[in-house]
Amino acid sequence: MTYLMGIPWTSFTQAASRMNMYTPRRQDVLDFLLSRRSHPSITLSEPGPSENDLDTVLTAAARVPDHGKLAPWRFIIYRGEARQRIGDRLLSFAEEKEGPFEAQRREQELTRFTRAPVVVGVVSRAAVHPKIPVWEQQLSAGAACMNLINAAGAAGFAAQWLTEWYSFDPDASRFLGCGDEERFAGFVHIGTPTQPPTERARPVLSDIRVDWSEA
Numbered sequence: 661m662t663y664l665m666g667i668p669w670t671s672f673t674q675a676a677s678r679m680n681m682y683t684p685r686r687q688d689v690l691d692f693l694l695s696r697r698s699h700p701s702i703t704l705s706e707p708g709p710s711e712n713d714l715d716t717v718l719t720a721a722a723r724v725p726d727h728g729k730l731a732p733w734r735f736i737i738y739r740g741e742a743r744q745r746i747g748d749r750l751l752s753f754a755e756e757k758e759g760p761f762e763a764q765r766r767e768q769e770l771t772r773f774t775r776a777p778v779v780v781g782v783v784s785r786a787a788v789h790p791k792i793p794v795w796e797q798q799l800s801a802g803a804a805c806m807n808l809i810n811a812a813g814a815a816g817f818a819a820q821w822l823t824e825w826y827s828f829d830p831d832a833s834r835f836l837g838c839g840d841e842e843r844f845a846g847f848v849h850i851g852t853p854t855q856p857p858t859e860r861a862r863p864v865l866s867d868i869r870v871d872w873s874e875a
C-alpha cells in the first residue's frame with residue numbers, strides 16, 4: 661500500500677473519482693464541438709498557422725485512438741510557393757487523362773493547393789497486420805483528420821477536409837508524396853476565414869440513434 665502523509669493513496673484516488681476530477685465537464689469544448697463547421701477552402705486566406713501552431717495541431721491530430729499503437733498515418737505539409745508548382749503538375753496530370761481544358765477548369769486545377777495558406781495531406785499507411793484489421797487503421801486515419809480540423813479550429817483557424825480526384829489517382833498521389841502502399845485519407849486545408857460559414861442541415865438525432873433491443 662502506498663501512503664501520502666499517512667493516508668492511503670487509494671483514499672485520494674477514490675475521493676478524486678467521486679469529485680470527477682479526471683473528466684470535469686468542459687462546457688467550452690462542448691460548445692465548440694456543437695457549433696463547429698468546415699469553411700470552404702476558397703474562403704480561407706492568410707495567415708495560416710505558424711510553425712508552432714502547426715506543431716500543436718499536428719500533435720493533437722496524432723493523439724487519436726490507434727489500436728496496436730501502429731501510428732497508421734502520417735502528415736505531409738504543403739505551403740509556400742510549392743503549392744503553385746503542385747497546381748501546374750495537377751493540371752498536366754488531369755489534362756493527360758481528360759484532354760485539354762478550357763480556362764475555368766485549368767484555373768481550378770492550378771489553384772487546388774493555393775486556396776488555403778497551409779494544406780496538410782493525411783496519409784493512411786494501413787497495412788495487413790496479424791492482429792489489427794486494416795479497417796481499424798483506416799478509421800484511425802479518419803480520426804486524425806477530424807482531430808486536425810478541430811485542433812485547427814481551437815487554435816483560431818478554419819479548415820476543410822477534401823479528398824478530390826488526386827487522392828484516388830495513383831500518379832498524382834505519388835507526386836504528392838504518397839508511397840505505393842499508402843493512400844491519402846484527405847487534404848486538410850487550413851487558414852483564416854474571410855467570411856462566416858453558412859450553416860447546413862444536420863441529421864435529426866432521432867433518425868440516427870436507437871436504443872438496442874433484441875430483435
Ligand SMILES: Cc1cc2nc3c(=O)[nH]c(=O)nc-3n(C[C@H](O)[C@H](O)[C@H](O)COP(=O)(O)O)c2cc1C
Pocket residue numbers: 696697698699700820821822823824825845846
Ligand atoms: C473524407 C471526406 C472527403 C471529402 N472530400 C471532399 C471533396 O473532395 N470535395 C468537397 O467539396 N467536399 C469534400 N468533403 C466534404 C467537406 O469536408 C465539407 O466541407 C464538409 O462535409 C462540411 O461539413 P462540416 O461543416 O460538418 O464540417 C469531404 C468530406 C470527407 C469526410
